[in-house]
Amino acid sequence: MRIGLDVMGGDFAPKAAVLGAIETFKALPSDQHLVLIGDSNQVKAICEEVGFDANNFELVHTEDVIGMGEHPTKAIVKKPNSSIAVGFGLLKEGKIDAFSSAGNTGAMLVGSMFTVKAIPGVIRPCMPTMVPKLTGGVGVILDVGANADCKPDVLLQFGVLGKLFAENIYNVENPKVGLMNIGEEEEKGNLLSLATYPLMKDTELFNFIGNVEGRDLFNDKADVIVCDGFTGNIVLKLAESFYVLTRKKGMKDEFFDRFNYEQYGGSPILGVNAPVVIGHGISSPEAIKNMLLLSRDLITSGLIDKIKQAFQ
Known part of the structure; x- marks a missing residue:
């Protein structure tokens, strides 16, 4: 299992995302891997700062970032090398099993609809x-x-x-x-x-x-x-x-x-062909961790296949 994370998404990225990934790594079994998508130089620097070996992650280097205030559709088209666009490319190609981000919500929705696409029969995916x-x-x-x-x-x-x-x-x-x-x-x-x-x-x-x-x-x-x-x-x-x-x-x-947003981490996009989770823009490391664990649960539960069966 390979869980993808946009480390450049969120108000406190990349530090909050990387620290959250480190805590998630400690909670995952050895057959579940994290793929961090973003500026690998910043990821390595943050890992070194806290004494963690960045080699525990698979790093996919990107330099472009879709900002929180950018127009979602235009940004996806104009920034194909952004962390969000690259993440959806990996998800479409099956190189990761789930993708999550605390970044631009609109870009995540657009990426879901135009890259992995809605499950046939689903009129509107939802959160x-x-x-x-x-x-x-x-x-x-x-x-x-x-x-x-x-x-x-x-x-x-x-x-x-x-x-x-x-x-x-x-x-x-x-x-x-x-x-x-x-x-x-x-x-x-x-x-x-x-x-x-x-x-x-x-x-x-x-x-x-x-x-x-x-x-x-x-x-x-x-x-x-x-x-x-x-x-x-x-x-x-x-x-x-x-x-x-x-x-x-x-x-x-x-x-x-129990209303603390950190506890549930994020919201999945239900009705698309792969697990996608959107986190809160102000996500802390704890929220990032729970977002990644939710991504893991979406994979292990087989929810996507069950939705496909229901809409056949």
């Missing part, structure tokens, strides 16, 4: 994230930012993708799938949710339990919550703020500690 439950378990919400505008059939597919993600990554048996809405009643909601509800109600693709509200996010009513990426991203950013707010108020709480 899920983990949601901590008050009872101690976890749930999934999707989409959290890849698709600001969606149609009913797209949300129906998100239900399938979320079900498979919850089953194979978080080991949730027959996950309950809910549709995010402003009320539980079938007749509530905007045009999108009103049109989506009957599709989900009639499907046998997953265990649909009806509409759920924002207050149900952290209880056990649903294991998978489906929404468009505009709504999901707002919910995600609000949830991430809980951890910061409790720290600023001097509070120490086990539940709110």
